[in-house]
Amino acid sequence: MKRSKINEAIKEMEQMIRQCGIYMPPFCGFTPDEWKDKGAEYDEIRDNMLGWDISDCGLGRFDEVGFALVTLRNGNLKVEKYQKPYAEKLMYVKEGQKAPMHFHWYKMEDIINRGGGNILIRVYNAAKDEQMSDTDVTICSDGRSYTVKPGTQVKLMPGESITICPHMYHDFETEKGTGPVLLGEVSMCNDDENDNRFYEPIGRFSRIEEDETPYRLLCNEYYTV
Numbered sequence: 465m466k467r468s469k470i471n472e473a474i475k476e477m478e479q480m481i482r483q484c485g486i487y488m489p490p491f492c493g494f495t496p497d498e499w500k501d502k503g504a505e506y507d508e509i510r511d512n513m514l515g516w517d518i519s520d521c522g523l524g525r526f527d528e529v530g531f532a533l534v535t536l537r538n539g540n541l542k543v544e545k546y547q548k549p550y551a552e553k554l555m556y557v558k559e560g561q562k563a564p565m566h567f568h569w570y571k572m573e574d575i576i577n578r579g580g581g582n583i584l585i586r587v588y589n590a591a592k593d594e595q596m597s598d599t600d601v602t603i604c605s606d607g608r609s610y611t612v613k614p615g616t617q618v619k620l621m622p623g624e625s626i627t628i629c630p631h632m633y634h635d636f637e638t639e640k641g642t643g644p645v646l647l648g649e650v651s652m653c654n655d656d657e658n659d660n661r662f663y664e665p666i667g668r669f670s671r672i673e674e675d676e677t678p679y680r681l682l683c684n685e686y687y688t689v
Contacts, residue, residue, distance in 0.1 A: 465526060465670040470518045471679040477532040477556035480646050484579035486554070491515060492534060496678050499689050512538045512546055513656075513683040521564055522667020531563055532556040535683060539653040551654040555647040557583065562637040565596075565663040568630055573651030576625040581642030584617040585626055588633040594661060596633055604629075633663065 481488060491509050494502070509515060514535045520526035533555040539548030557563070559581070567590050577583050587603070588596040600611045603618060604627040612618065618626055619639065625648075628634055638645050656668065669684055681689065 465518070465520050465524070466673045466675050467678060468676045469526060470672065470682070471676065473518045473526070473532045473556075474516055474680050476558070476644075477534070477554075477646075480556055480580065480644060481554065484646050486578070486646075488534075489536060492536075492680075494680070496681050496689055499681055499686060508546060510686040511543060512540045514538060515683040515686075516680050517683050518670075519668070520670050522670055524670075527558070527560060529562055529564060531558075531561050535654070541653055541655060549653050551649070551651050553649040553651075553654070554578070555649060556644065557636065557638050557647060558644045559638050559640065559642075563635050564666055565633055565635040567633045567661050568628070568659045569661065570630055570659050571652045571654060572630060573628045573649055574625050575620070575628060575636070576648040576650070577620040577622050578646040578648045579622050580645040582622075582639035583620045583636055583645045583647060584639050585620065585628075585634055585636045586615060586617045587612065587628075588614045590631040590633055590661075596663070601632065 491506065492515060514537065517533050517535065518526075518530075519533075520530040523529050533553050536552045536554065537548065538551040540546035565586070575585065587601045589599050589601055591597040596614065598614055601614060601616065602609060602611050605618070606625055620626060636647075678685075
């Protein structure tokens with residue numbers, strides 16, 4: 465993925481965040497040069513990979529599969545001093561983009577439409593063999609519980625949310641014609657290395673083609689400066 469594409473995606477997401485009236489923590493605005501001067505007092509950000517993450521899922525088709533996100537807070541189950549049991553993210557999904565189908569073995573999360581267009585979240589229960597089950601799916605959304613057929617796309621308009629339980633397969637995409645969406649995620653501690661089961665194998669971090677200077681460091685780049 466080209467650095468220029470990554471820079472563009474971050475700037476687009478920053479603009480959307482401003483449009484939605486959300487204020488970001490200071491570290492989200494640090495430049496690469498500013499990170500060079502940040503000492504051990506910022507190790508929680510480095511060690512827990514807080515900050516920007518632009519992923520094309522290793523497929524090289526970011527405008528189709530992938531999205532921009534920023535992790536604002538998170539714990540680290542492997543490090544005692546970071547035993548924060550919760551996490552929070554913002555995600556920016558452009559029209560035409562899609563997140564791949566996956567579930568989490570342990571994490572429960574709420575996905576919230578924070579502003580923009582509508583988001584469509586397709587849901588399945590995971591069977592014991594980790595395939596997609598043909599059983600009805602129980603949906604919990606803003607205090608309401610109901611069931612839907614497997615493969616149903618649940619629509620979230622701005623302000624609405626859905627609870628994603630462990631072993632619930634889900635993907636998401638914007639509703640065509642409604643515009644890009646800013647999503648929030650409030651969850652149990654996030655562990656991307658061990659708690660994602662993608663239905664089809666994908667990559668985590670993309671190889672970057674350095675065609676221009678980085679605008680912001682990504683969450684896996686702090687120790688490279």
